[in-house]
Amino acid sequence: MSLLFNTPSAPLLRVRNLSVAFEERGRMRQAVSGLSFEVQPGQCVALVGESGSGKSVSARCLVGLNGPNARITADALEIDGQNALRLGERQWRSLRGRKVGYILQDALVSLDPLRTIGQELQEAIRATGSATREQEHARALELLTRAHMPDPATRIHEYPSQLSGGLRQRALIATAIAGNPPILIADEPTTALDVSVQKEILALFGELKRQGIALILISHDLGVVSQLADQVLVLRQGQVVENGPADQVLRQPTHAYTRSLMAAIPRLDDPAPATATGHAPVLLRAVHIRQRFAGREALRGVDIELRHGRTLGLVGESGSGKTTLARIVAGLQSATEGQIHADTLRAPPPRSRARPIQFVHQDPLSAFDPRYTVGRVLAEALWLRFGREPAARSDERVAQWLHKVGLDPALAARRPLTLSGGQRQRVAIARALATEPQIVVLDEPVSALDVSVQKQILELITALQRETGVAMLFISHDLGVIRQVSHDVAVLRHGELREYGDARQVLEHPRDDYTRQLIAAVPHLGMAPLAASAQ
Known part of the structure; x- marks a missing residue:
């Protein structure tokens, strides 16, 4: 059923000249300057830009969650x-x-x-007064189903630590729409979602738009943005550098910064990484790995x-066993059956005192330790790695590594x-x-x-691999990221290795139907939007 409003043409959200600054150590740090936009029923406005550009800060203003150190000014900030x-x-x-x-970015912390999950959902339902206590459980199951949570009757009794990242994200979505x-x-x-589940979630957001919900989307994935957004604002260092209809901004960007974002999108037709020269010796072999959790088989040989x-790229849906396999390979948990052979790893x-994996x-x-x-x-x-060193030398190494990963050493x-x-x-x-x-095991390191x-x-990552020969x-x-970094690809589904x-070969000429489904579900800028605005 569509939502009804007294004034369908009036914006549900109106922001004019919003600025946000934070007081830090007696000084003010400007995070957002002069942001303006409005969202009408059934419309999606997307905020895109680099980390630290002010996207999430702007979003938190709309729910009053920027904290006591925030200084917020605006000519208008109207919610319905x-x-x-x-x-x-x-x-x-x-x-x-x-x-x-509000669907937060960090599902595990949220x-x-x-x-x-059921208790979390029932509290959200209770807080909004949208069901009686007798209806709460049924309503929670309905919300999980709506968010495309597999086996909701089981998941409703599980804790966040028992869910994959993608399943936790779906639980957050269910809570937000309660x-x-x-x-x-x-x-x-x-x-945190694989492409097939991502496709389902995007379809859910498209459905919400058609029902008249106003959507503010924050995403670094421009393929996702192209599927939902009617208007796109590109932020850089807290300021809007480009603003316009989604089709115009994403297909004919006028600002150099927007064009640089477009050029950086990993694609399935990107060239594969250079292959290691000569014979590549095996550093670790996982043999017939099985893992069972409370009667459920997470990995099947x-x-x-x-x-x-x-680099071996590991892909599959949320709950397919990817992270479980990664933790077993890294020695962070034991397998129910099978062996890990890593006898060829050299002595440190x-x-x-660092572990080789x-x-x-x-x-x-x-x-991270939150106190550090x-x-x-x-x-x-x-x-x-180096033992105790003079503070100046340690600080120098810290600064070097922050610089290598694109961070200001002042951080x-x-x-x-x-x-x-x-x-x-x-x-x-x-x-x-x-x-x-x-060996480095990387679980969604750039998500x-x-x-x-x-x-x-x-x-x-690829430069370090060329220099040191590290296996990953x-x-x-x-899948665009997988193509960019991987020499080999393994595809998991329900704990079973479907293609390897x-x-x-795997990404251009897949043999398995499931692999072909994953490739077909990848969002890209050439795809048609899921839903037009409801005007």
């Missing part, structure tokens, strides 16, 4: 006709969920680890090899919680690579990065 500049915290609490739903809000803010809603100087260099987690914030600064996070990894003094999602991901990559490992920084990180297991739902071989 209400002046949001005059709202106090109590009024914001009554507005969130009912008027504005969900309570001590509550099941109160049927007329405005929905989606901050990187498909970041999987065999893979990691070779010196080569003198003074090094390093892991880059999908959720970087959860992998970025500098201490990296210094601890460098200590494992060493900040804590990870104060960084954007993309900045945190880069710190996580730097920490793993700084120990000079022989939170905008395309320009993503390109920089992928180039860094690279998990990504983005040379990357060019």
